[in-house]
Amino acid sequence: MADRVSVCLLFAFVLSLVASLPSQISADEAEGKEFVLTLDHSNFSDTISKHDFIVVEFYAPWCGHCKKLAPEYEKAASILSSHDPPVVLAKVDANEEQNRELATEFDVKGFPTIKILRNGGKNVQEYKGPREADGIVEYLKKQSGPASTEIKSADDASAFIGENKVVIVGVFPKFSGEEFENFTALTEKLRSDYDFGHTLDAKHLPRGESSVNGPIVRLFKPFDELFVDFQDFHLDTLEKFVEEASLPIVTVFNSDPSNHPYVIKFFNSPNAKAMLFINFTTEEADSLKSKYREAAEQYRLDGISFLVGDVEASQGAFQYFGLKEDQVPLIIIQHNDGTKFLKPNLEPEHIPAWLKDYKDGKIQPYKKSEPIPEVNNEPVKVVVADSLQDIVFNSGKNVLLEFYAPWCGHCKKLAPILDEVAVSFQNDADVVIAKLDATANDIPSETFDVQGYPTLYFRSASGKISQYDGNRTKEDIIDFIEKNRDKSEKPAPQEEQTKDEKVKDEL
Numbered sequence: 234m235a236d237r238v239s240v241c242l243l244f245a246f247v248l249s250l251v252a253s254l255p256s257q258i259s260a261d262e263a264e265g266k267e268f269v270l271t272l273d274h275s276n277f278s279d280t281i282s283k284h285d286f287i288v289v290e291f292y293a294p295w296c297g298h299c300k301k302l303a304p305e306y307e308k309a310a311s312i313l314s315s316h317d318p319p320v321v322l323a324k325v326d327a328n329e330e331q332n333r334e335l336a337t338e339f340d341v342k343g344f345p346t347i348k349i350l351r352n353g354g355k356n357v358q359e360y361k362g363p364r365e366a367d368g369i370v371e372y373l374k375k376q377s378g379p380a381s382t383e384i385k386s387a388d389d390a391s392a393f394i395g396e397n398k399v400v401i402v403g404v405f406p407k408f409s410g411e412e413f414e415n416f417t418a419l420t421e422k423l424r425s426d427y428d429f430g431h432t433l434d435a436k437h438l439p440r441g442e443s444s445v446n447g448p449i450v451r452l453f454k455p456f457d458e459l460f461v462d463f464q465d466f467h468l469d470t471l472e473k474f475v476e477e478a479s480l481p482i483v484t485v486f487n488s489d490p491s492n493h494p495y496v497i498k499f500f501n502s503p504n505a506k507a508m509l510f511i512n513f514t515t516e517e518a519d520s521l522k523s524k525y526r527e528a529a530e531q532y533r534l535d536g537i538s539f540l541v542g543d544v545e546a547s548q549g550a551f552q553y554f555g556l557k558e559d560q561v562p563l564i565i566i567q568h569n570d571g572t573k574f575l576k577p578n579l580e581p582e583h584i585p586a587w588l589k590d591y592k593d594g595k596i597q598p599y600k601k602s603e604p605i606p607e608v609n610n611e612p613v614k615v616v617v618a619d620s621l622q623d624i625v626f627n628s629g630k631n632v633l634l635e636f637y638a639p640w641c642g643h644c645k646k647l648a649p650i651l652d653e654v655a656v657s658f659q660n661d662a663d664v665v666i667a668k669l670d671a672t673a674n675d676i677p678s679e680t681f682d683v684q685g686y687p688t689l690y691f692r693s694a695s696g697k698i699s700q701y702d703g704n705r706t707k708e709d710i711i712d713f714i715e716k717n718r719d720k721s722e723k724p725a726p727q728e729e730q731t732k733d734e735k736v737k738d739e740l
């Protein structure tokens with residue numbers, strides 16, 4: 234499937250800690266009734282136009298995350314069908330040729346992509362909630378209610394604002410006028426990312442000057458300066474304010490789950506992402522953190538977000554980046570197009586200078602790749618990160634590519650079988666059987682979703698990518714290749730199937 238880079242990265246971080254709990258609510262499976270509506274190009278518009286609020290999942294049958302989501306999504310649909318008013322969940326097979334146009338229209342760049350459609354499809358919003366049934370239900374209940382909650386008393390305020398989340402409250406002399414309208418528009422726009430409230434009386438609010446009578450926007454946060462006021466009600470300015478003020482100067486990643494919402498925001502930000510990985514329990518941790526924070530204060534308005542991670546909690550991230558614990562302390566910066574910059578084994582004094590060099594474009598990007606082999610004449614060809622373009626994307630051939638790990642037993646069992654497959658295609662110049670050591674090479678994760686080993690992908694000469702999940706026998710693999718390959722009549726297009734790296738939550 235086509236995860237986006239930062240999404241995978243987010244998973245590498247968060248999923249290692251937040252194991253999703255099994256849902257307590259059981260679905261109406263016994264009846265065999267399907268609550269999720271199946272839509273396609275023929276009935277999509279009609280159905281959408283009939284709903285004020287409808288949720289649509291764009292999926293592909295081969296996508297692993299979609300398969301995992303399916304029973305949860307169905308369960309959520311069954312629960313929400315009896316919500317008042319009912320919330321409808323639908324799905325579209327975006328892999329289906331005839332539905333591709335819909336997928337393009339809704340800017341679907343990875344699977345699954347879930348959209349919330351309001352007003353008969355006039356407003357479209359990204360689904361950014363959890364992936365298990367109870368979480369989906371909670372999230373959608375909130376999304377289908379009002380975007381901002383009125384605060385009428387100090388009790389309301391303390392219950393709503395609390396101590397440990399970001400909450401944005403508009404204070405208004407009256408709930409009308411241009412400022413109020415702009416605030417309301419913002420709450421609609423950002424409702425999936427933030428909690429919004431509005432009040433007529435700043436005295437109800439727990440922090441800040443209580444004599445203001447607005448219009449004013451007060452952002453509460455559990456870190457840095459704890460609250461900020463803002464009075465510019467231009468829509469764009471207000472949005473920018475909310476996004477900047479709600480991020481900690483340095484996001485902390487460790488095993489404390491109360492930090493995780495900020496980690497998620499960190500990955501959702503459109504900025505470049507700087508990550509310092511250190512061992513929080515060592516003596517030098519404090520001086521590294523304080524140098525890093527100084528740098529963050531200096532550069533955070535230049536399109537860089539900063540995170541400091543405890544190596545003890547970051548195994549997922551280390552695996553994702555191919556980093557080793559003996560490289561700690563290290564900084565890695567990742568751009569949204571996947572480009573990375575790495576400084577291993579750094580000392581506190583290195584931080585400002587290295588970041589300056591990075592800003593000045595003096596640091597070479599880091600791509601993990603084994604060297605391109607000089608000889609590559611075994612039946613199964615060796616692909617490395619640096620030869621992936623040439624052998625897989627630009628060769629115009631039908632390529633079966635195995636992602637393996639040297640330590641993986643199933644991969645070892647598959648090796649002689651792949652050899653036989655490769656031998657049987659040896660006289661067919663249009664078919665290539667290849668393998669890539671996924672532990673030693675960067676994989677374009679927006680194209681290949683490698684969750685385990687071995688993972689087999691097939692790219693037809695014309696660029697259609699599919700995952701092979703059949704039996705690992707010579708016959709079945711050959712059958713699959715014969716079924717999915719393009720015959721050589723038509724010239725193969727050269728374009729790569731990478732997706733735009735827009736950062737979006739894919740949770």
Ligand SMILES: *[C@@H]1O[C@H](CO)[C@@H](O)[C@H](O)[C@H]1NC(C)=O
Pocket residue numbers: 270271272273275276280
């Ligand atoms: C839309 O059309 C598809 C294909 O004909 C069908 O399977 C599906 O049930 C239809 N959905 C609705 C809501 O009518």
Ligand SMILES: *[C@@H]1O[C@H](CO)[C@@H](O)[C@H](O)[C@H]1NC(C)=O
Pocket residue numbers: 411412415465466467468469
């Ligand atoms: C509301 O937002 C619009 C669009 O940015 C802007 O033109 C208008 O001046 C804003 N109103 C106020 C009172 O700031």
Ligand SMILES: *[C@@H]1O[C@H](CO)[C@@H](O)[C@H](O)[C@H]1NC(C)=O
Pocket residue numbers: 512513514515544545558
């Ligand atoms: C972190 O430092 C502590 C104390 O020095 C040490 O016991 C621990 O093994 C270190 N952890 C890692 C992952 O290096």
Ligand SMILES: *[C@@H]1O[C@H](CO)[C@@H](O)[C@H](O)[C@H]1NC(C)=O
Pocket residue numbers: 702703704709
């Ligand atoms: C794989 O093999 C098993 C046992 O031989 C068979 O039951 C199953 O249907 C096969 N699956 C596929 C996808 O061919």
